[in-house]
Amino acid sequence: MIVDGLVHLGTSHFGYELDAITALAGMNAVGTDVAIAVPVHPKGADFVPVNDAVAAAARASQGRLVTLARVDPWNGPAAVAELRRAVGNGARGLFLHPGEEHFRINDDRVRPLAEAAAELGVPVVVAAGFHLYSEPLQLGRAAQFAPGNPFVLTNGGQLNISGLMGFDAELALANDNVLVQTSGMYREDFLEGVVATFGPERLMFATAAPQMDMSYERKRVELAHFTDAERALILGGNAQRVFGLPA
Amino acid sequence: MIFDMHMHIENSTALGWQMSAEDCIRAMDEAGVERAAVMTLTDLPGLNPAGLELIAEACANHPGRLYGFLRLNPALLETSKELLTRAVQELGFRGLKLHPVSTLQHPGGAATIELVRHAGELGVPTLFHCGDEPLSTPLSVAQTAAACPDATIVLGHMGGYFHVDEAIDVAERHGNVVLETSAMPYPDKIRAAVVRIGADRVVFGSDGPVSSPALERQKVVIAGLGHEAADLVLGGNADRMLGLAA
Secondary structure: OOEEEEEEEEEOOOOOEEOHHHHHHHHHHHOOOEEEEEEOOOOOOOHHHHHHHHHHHHHOOOOOEEEOEEOOHHHOHHHHHHHHHHHHOOOOOEEEOHHHHOOOOOOOOOHHHHHHHHHHOOOEEEOOOOOOOOOHHHHHHHHOOOOOOOEEEOHHHOOOOOOOOHHHHHHHOOOOOEEEEOOOOOOHHHHHHHHHHHOHHHEEOOOOEOOOOHHHHHHHHHHOOOOHHHHHHHHHHHHHHHHOOOO | OOEEEEEEOEEEOOOOEEEOHHHHHHHHHHHOOOEEEEEOOOOEOOOOOOHHHHHHHHHHHOOOOEEEEEEEOOOOHHHHHHHHHHHHHHHOOOEEEEOHHHHOOOOOOHHHHHHHHHHHHHOOOEEEEOOOOOOOOHHHHHHHHHHOOOOOEEEEHHHOOOOHHHHHHHHHHOOOEEEEOOOOOOHHHHHHHHHHHOHHHEEOOOOEOOOOHHHHHHHHHHHOOOHHHHHHHHHHHHHHHHOOOO
């Protein structure tokens, strides 16, 4: 089973959009069976309707879209309550976007959400690499809020075109509960190094569509130098385990 | 003939990154890339005093495959000008590489401008690291482009993750700017660049061998440029810019 570890559904306040029909068509085109779908940052910043909209899209997708709840930590206890409600409504994890919601991932405001996710038995996925908000070492600290719970970082845990943020991303990976996604990570040696150093169970295929290209992101994994067993974990096995997907 | 405009050779103990000429050739062969521009990871003079010889030897060992770009620090201006002159006129180097993040030299600074003008006078382009970090954004490098209208300036990575639209804007305003496609993850932006500035000012690069030339080539394929434009981006433009025979 091929699982795309992250697609964004809806019309974003920040100008990008992807609807479920287009997402499924894209998945069909590249041979993806299931995608982990998260809501975009909505116009108006109320996450309840967008969590419900993505949940509805998932219910209509015959199992091909699996949702995560997106909340804004600045909403305090209401964010925790929304996480609980969304998980009760079928969400398989918590998605946090420090860059778009403008919070620091290792701020204490995030701790109750991380702890609630762990209590609910669902992983946390974080949009990684945003300067000031989700730098790799900040992500590494935040992973320690709930050290037994999977903490998944997009883009190899970084967004840096010099490769210089890779050192800090490797330090973040020293936390055993941290996984990184492949989306947008241009250094093939970094992706291969994650597998060699930390194990193939720590790397997860994701496209981050529509911000990144489904076809190209799939090639990123296909062309890297992994064994068949490693590639099977990266392309689907790890997501099945982390998000509790049926085999 | 596919030409990769951006590859690296160096054993950098400081960074722990090891990239040899043989690594480049292996990655090029895997990708079906015939020729590539190669440069060091760190700057000379100063941090990397043997950088010129390293690249010259790699090119000499792989004639017709590897072409040298000399990575220099404009802060040491006179020495850098002398090194570039020797590299181009005596050793056949084809370009200048500047990484303002590692040299701490603003692209609009007097030393950088003088060195880039010197490269233009020698008839070779200047490839800038151009991404999201201070000193390297497209608007920073636009200062050089405006001050050196007779020099060809290549924006490596065409703006990185967050500055790609800005890189296309800069190229639209400055006719001496060329966009290089490596590392940034957006095939559709290659197509947008070709539409807005023309296929003759976009060049394929990989930032290999540690990023994959095979994957980076697929980015151009997925961009869906059409045969004529794709041929220019993948090699025709490099042939023209670097004065290479087909």
